[in-house]
Amino acid sequence: MRHYELMVxxxxxxxxxxVAPLIEGFLNVVRTGGGKVEKIDTWGRRRxxxxxxxxxxxxxSVIDLKxxxxxxxxxxxxxxLSESVLRTKVLRPxxx
Amino acid sequence: xxxxxxxxxxxKVCVFCKDKATYVDYKDTNLLRKFxxxxxxxxxxxxxxxxTQHQRDVATAVKNSREMALLPYTSTTR
Numbered sequence: 001m002r003h004y005e006l007m008v009x010x011x012x013x014x015x016x017x018x019v020a021p022l023i024e025g026f027l028n029v030v031r032t033g034g035g036k037v038e039k040i041d042t043w044g045r046r047r048x049x050x051x052x053x054x055x056x057x058x059x060x061s062v063i064d065l066k067x068x069x070x071x072x073x074x075x076x077x078x079x080x081l082s083e084s085v086l087r088t089k090v091l092r093p094x095x096x
Numbered sequence: 097x098x099x100x101x102x103x104x105x106x107x108k109v110c111v112f113c114k115d116k117a118t119y120v121d122y123k124d125t126n127l128l129r130k131f132x133x134x135x136x137x138x139x140x141x142x143x144x145x146x147x148t149q150h151q152r153d154v155a156t157a158v159k160n161s162r163e164m165a166l167l168p169y170t171s172t173t174r
Contacts, residue, residue: 007123007164048165058165062123089164093119 001035001066005093008079009058009086012045022084023061029075035067052086108145112153120153122160125167132158136168 014022019042027037043060052058067075072090079088112120122128131139131146131154138158141151161167 009164049162049168050165052165060164087164089160091122091160 001068002072002092003094004065004067004072005091006063006065006072006075007089007091008061008063009048009052009088010061011084011086012055012057012059014059014084016044019059019061023063026075026079026082027063027065029078030065030067030071033067033071033074035065035071037063037065039064055086058086110145110147110150112150113147117150120150120157122157122164123166124157125161128154128158128161128167132167134171136171 008023008026010019010022020040023040023042027040030037039062041062041064043062045057046060048056048058065072076088076090079085120127131144133139138155141148144151144154146154158167162169
């Protein structure tokens with residue numbers, strides 16, 4: 001099990017109320033895969049430094065989790081398939 | 097004619113070494129903005145005064161930050 005930090009930018013058309021359930025839905029992969037979600041920090045709406053998919057805003061969320069590499073790979077794949085996710089980044093902070 | 101006295105380069109201390117930082121966070125845009133020019137370019141080490149290792153960490157953090165649209169790749173708002 002490794003410590004990962006995941007950042008997702010969600011489409012701004014997602015409603016404020018729908019953000020948390022949406023993220024929880026994605027994180028089910030981690031929970032069923034034996035991982036642990038440690039912290040979810042939703043920054044909320046934020047201006048993007050440049051346009052992504054014609055959007056100038058995005059909903060940022062930072063998630064700390066512990067999981068195996070395979071689970072994280074699957075999570076990232078599912079996120080990238082989702083229409084409401086603009087961009088993701090997975091980092092391992094302890095390797096730096 | 098005597099040459100003007102050569103300016104003594106002030107030895108800068110790396111801000112990260114001073115704080116004993118181990119990790120430069122790509123999410124801390126306020127900090128990273130100090131290390132990019134108003135055009136969005138990463139400042140050189142001779143300008144920032146960072147040590148080799150921390151300059152590298154800063155560069156990586158800025159690049160990660162750009163990928164997540166927290167910092168601009170270019171800003172031509174001039």
